[in-house]
Amino acid sequence: MLEDDKKGYDLExxxxxxxxxxxxxxxxxxxxxxxxxxxxxxxxIARGEGNAKDTP
Structure with missing residues (x-):
């Protein structure tokens, strides 16, 4: 694995x-x-938007 790929994997x-x-x-x-x-x-995000729509 390349160094940049390894850094990306670690950050993910x-x-x-x-x-x-x-x-x-x-x-x-x-x-x-x-x-x-x-x-x-x-x-x-989808769950948060769904909850926001449910509240008056």
Whole structure:
């Protein structure tokens, strides 16, 4: 693996860990299908937008 690829992989892994650790344990299972930071971030945004639409 090239050095730039390794740095990118390490950053992706760290970002994913930070996002998953920020999730409450009661809702973590709802996002277990997300295997990348981008997928998890998009799912969290979609959930947040859905919650915002539900509140008056």
């Amino acid at each position: 892994k760290k970002a994913f860990v930070i996002l998953t650790q920020a999730l409450h344990k009661d809702i973590y299972h709802q996002f277990s299908y997300c295997t990348s930071t981008k997928a998890l971030w998009d799912a969290l």
